[in-house]
Amino acid sequence: MIRMGTVGTNWITQQLVEALALSKSYELAAVYSRHADTGAAFAAKNHAQASYTDYEEMLTQADLDAVYIASPNSLHFEQAMVAIQHDVSIVVEKPAFSNRQEMTAILAALKQHPQVKFFEAARHVHTPNFQQIEKTLTGLPTVQGAALTFMKYSSRYDQVLDGEAPNVFTKEFSAGALQDLGVYPIYLAIALFGQPENVSLFPTLIATGGDGKGLAVLRYTDYDVTVAYGKTSNSYASSEIYGLKETIEIDSAGELTKVGLRDDQGALTDLSEPALENPMLPEVIDFARVLLAPEETQNEKDYQRWLKWSITVNDVLYSLRVAGNLRFPADEH
CATH class of the missing domain: 3.30.360.10 (Dihydrodipicolinate Reductase; domain 2)
Structure with a gap:
């Protein structure tokens, strides 16, 4: 079983948690929320083992295999990077990162932590x-x-x-x-x-x-x-x-x-x-397949394909924003 943590308690996280249960490949090990009451309620509703208001504490103590990040877009990068540094694989809601610079930094971190996998939760292309x-x-x-x-x-x-x-x-x-x-x-x-x-x-x-x-x-x-x-x-x-x-x-x-x-x-x-x-069931089944048997030839081939999609989508979204003069504060970092 894959021990999963979650960031965020909104409807998309609820749908993800229900998909995890249907797949029978995951256990909800931990829930992170900035608000103790909200996190505790979400954890109780979904039978999570623990809830946290300190994200790094969750990564350190909950013995996670992966974490699902469904916070506001601008927070994805930092939360993903911290997880990678703790050797925890990441499932990041789309769009995963704000710009090319963030994606480049994530890819560099993944090279330093080769056991970590990065998945972008683009559910429709797994159906x-x-x-x-x-x-x-x-x-x-x-x-x-x-x-x-x-x-x-x-x-x-x-x-x-x-x-x-x-x-x-x-x-x-x-x-x-x-x-x-x-x-x-x-x-x-x-x-x-x-x-x-x-x-x-x-x-x-x-x-x-x-x-x-x-x-x-x-x-x-x-x-x-x-x-x-x-x-x-x-x-x-x-x-x-x-x-x-x-x-x-x-x-x-x-x-x-x-x-x-x-x-x-x-x-x-x-x-x-x-x-x-x-x-969301097809994507969590796909992610589990890779997390549980990363060295199998088809799993590695699929993972590299999904990773390429994610990198290209990030590049195209950034190029579109530049073309349309849509700048984010995150672009200045």
């Missing part, structure tokens, strides 16, 4: 439906780009309209719509098409100074991939990957719950796999 998209894309004789959309109205935007500045919309926390929702279709694009030759970003700024929505263009040699993302409005548009006469249709570039292939007459063949009991 059976992603595998269906990948398989179908490989079968297309011609690929002519894609239009990927993920826009969901955030209840936190109500706070912005009331004059507040919630963390998820502030540059101080390395946040905003690109980082929060745009990362999903960006991850999908990188996993399917690789690193673009150049990128452009056209963000719509809101009162916090961060981006509320935007349009990204990833330019490849023979085609473009456009990404529409946002947290200030809803979109119900499908995402599409263009072949010649065929089109792969995806209900949402963030959720991947429905996947189909339209032929040259527009007829749709449903390729969707059955709905998941928990959308």
Whole structure:
């Protein structure tokens, strides 16, 4: 069993903990929260062995194999680095790190601690439906780009309209719509098409100074991939990957719950796999496979593939922010 600790007690951590239990490969060894009452309540609800208000104390005392980091984006780097230095593997919510400098430092630390693994919790690219998209894309004789959309109205935007500045919309926390929702279709694009030759970003700024929505263009040699993302409005548009006469249709570039292939007459063949009991279950199963048997050939191959995706997504997100003049305080460090 993998002894897991958690950072954060919000809904995403709860979903992760439930996925850990379903996988039957982990035990929730420890919970970290800045607030003792919150941490204790979360630990009791999920039958964790202990809760802590001191992060380094948890890493030192809880005998962890891995820690899941779901704090505000700007805190990921420091918390991940401390875990690596304690030889604890890290599962970091996307986007894992704020910029190239942070990613470079993490990779250097990983070289100094070769037993430590780093996983970015990009759940959708571990799902059976992603595998269906990948398989179908490989079968297309011609690929002519894609239009990927993920826009969901955030209840936190109500706070912005009331004059507040919630963390998820502030540059101080390395946040905003690109980082929060745009990362999903960006991850999908990188996993399917690789690193673009150049990128452009056209963000719509809101009162916090961060981006509320935007349009990204990833330019490849023979085609473009456009990404529409946002947290200030809803979109119900499908995402599409263009072949010649065929089109792969995806209900949402963030959720991947429905996947189909339209032929040259527009007829749709449903390729969707059955709905998941928990959308985070496939990724925690994948992570466990690597943590429990890191030297197996397929596990090492998969781990290096996921790591490459994470590095490339980090680079593309940073390049997009530079192109769109979206700077974070973390960029100045």
